[in-house]
Amino acid sequence: MMKRAVLVMGLLALSLPTLAKGDPQAGESKAAMCVACHGAEGVSSVPLYPSIAGQSEAYLSQAMHAYKKGERSGGQAEIMKAYVSGLSDEDIENLAAYYASKGNAAH
Template sequence: MNIRLKLVALAVYAVALPGFAAGNPAAGQQKSASCQACHGAEGKAKVTLYPNLAGQHADYLAHAMHAYKKGERSGGQAEVMKAFVSGLSDEDIDDLAAWYASMKP
């Protein structure tokens, strides 16, 4: 019985692990000041040109920021985003992604 409980706990942990953001949401909040101009203080844009970030998956947000930084995204606001993320470290990106992922959509 004890081994079953351990196996169930391990399985739950393995399934839940990808849902946890690698970054620090509190640090991301502190770093989000420049993001708020377009994406809003609560991750909800007031202008439809800009996407809402609140509640998005952290992995998606981090992937998108890395793609902007590398110049792999084009069109729309890609050049503006590239300018904003060009100075961010991997840790900054993870923290920002964790912050926006932690918000209510």
């Protein structure tokens, strides 16, 4: 029973970053660095770079945290790591909220 409680608590702690809600307005002010690859509204015109408008806030947050920690590799991972390395957790949450709020225009 104790092992199960510890496991549940550990899983909950790991999921906290994805449960946080960011501020889309604050994220918009940080989004300028994303425009070159992901487009002004999060809709990329270059197939190499994904459109991120309308993606799940939790997914975007998790992805940026993974890039920052070096947990993603291949493709443009090193470029993304360089971009997100200077972002705080709050910045990441705000950017995720901003792009999630852009609707489903990219898909």
